[in-house]
Amino acid sequence: DVKVTQSSRYLVKRTGEKVFLECVQDMDHENMFWYRQDPGLGLRLIYFSYDVKMKEKGDIPEGYSVSREKKERFSLILESASTNQTSMYLCASSFVHRNYGYTFGSGTRLTVV
Amino acid sequence: AQSVTQLDSQVPVFEEAPVELRCNYSSSVSVYLFWYVQYPNQGLQLLLKYLSGSTLVKGINGFEAEFNKSQTSFHLRKPSVHISDTAEYFCAVTKTGTASKLTFGTGTRLQVTL
Numbered sequence: 001d002v003k004v005t006q007s008s009r010y011l012v013k014r015t016g017e018k019v020f021l022e023c024v025q026d027m028d029h030e031n032m033f034w035y036r037q038d039p040g041l042g043l044r045l046i047y048f049s050y051d052v053k054m055k056e057k058g059d060i061p062e063g064y065s066v067s068r069e070k071k072e073r074f075s076l077i078l079e080s081a082s083t084n085q086t087s088m089y090l091c092a093s094s095f096v097h098r099n100y101g102y103t104f105g106s107g108t109r110l111t112v113v
Numbered sequence: 114a115q116s117v118t119q120l121d122s123q124v125p126v127f128e129e130a131p132v133e134l135r136c137n138y139s140s141s142v143s144v145y146l147f148w149y150v151q152y153p154n155q156g157l158q159l160l161l162k163y164l165s166g167s168t169l170v171k172g173i174n175g176f177e178a179e180f181n182k183s184q185t186s187f188h189l190r191k192p193s194v195h196i197s198d199t200a201e202y203f204c205a206v207t208k209t210g211t212a213s214k215l216t217f218g219t220g221t222r223l224q225v226t227l
Contacts, residue, residue: 004156033214040122042203042219043157058214090156099164099207101147102215104156 003027006091006105013112019078021108023091029103030096032074034058034066037088037107049074050096081112115140115206119218126225128196134189134221136178136204143209146187148178151201151220160202163187164209174198199225 007022025032031050035043035058045058047066055066063085067075074093078085088109092102116139126132138144145164149157161172168180178189187204201222205215 031213035217040219042119043217045214045216048214092157099145099162101149101159101162102157104149104158106156107154 004091004093004103004105006089006108008108009106011108011110013078013081013110015082015112017078017081017112019081019110019112021076021078021089021091021110023074023076023093023105024072025074025093025103026072027093027103028071029093030071031094032068033092033094033102034064034074034076035090035092036060037090043090046076078110081110083112086110086112115144115208115216117204117206117216117218119204119221121221122219123222123224126194126223128225128227129193131192132190132194132198132223134202134204134223136187136189136218138185138187138204138206140185140206140208144206145209146178146180147205147207147215148172148176148187148189149203149205149217150174151203153200157203160189194223194225196225196227198223 004025033048034046049055049068065077091105094102118137147162148160163180171177201220204218
């Protein structure tokens with residue numbers, strides 16, 4: 001069964017901490033994405049990557065960075081966590097040349113205290 | 114750029130009743146359209162997609178949607194809902210061609226009761 005795996009379902013971090021959210025896919029997808037989901041706001045794109053070591057800013061990149069050293073892994077980094085980054089974070093992946101839609105991970109619910 | 118509007122944030126419905134979840138999009142170029150479902154504490158799962166061809170698209174779990182280019186709509190329907198359909202539903206759009214980033218609506222919470 002193909003899948004996108006996010007390393008943690010729930011995380012609690014302190015304000016100011018550096019936080020790493022990891023995502024791994026086993027489908028040989030070129031594209032990978034990080035979204036955050038908040039009630040009433042839907043899904044908002046933070047960053048995406050269309051190839052190893054390539055990245056592009058999404059709609060709300062402030063306070064975040066990403067890393068893609070290998071095709072299957074896409075990491076989201078919160079440089080200095082703040083309470084307004086408390087959210088559900090969703091990773092997704094897709095092919096570049098076949099529009100089958102995204103495959104999503106189960107999400108990481110991050111609470112910053 | 115593309116945008117999606119889901120006018121209904123919540124839709125309550127009784128079991129076995131029909132339901133329609135509305136989605137309207139805006140785009141200056143041709144688009145692909147998607148519906149995703151999110152069950153509690155889970156990620157999003159693809160329900161159906163419109164890429165080309167027939168404007169009536171059938172998906173999983175008995176759902177279907179109709180692409181209407183003149184009204185820029187892609188409404189989701191099911192003739193008879195079940196308790197297990199209770200979930201959040203997201204409409205999404207992307208421009209045609211090489212797969213690129215999806216733009217999502219704000220979601221519609223479908224609440225099915227007995």
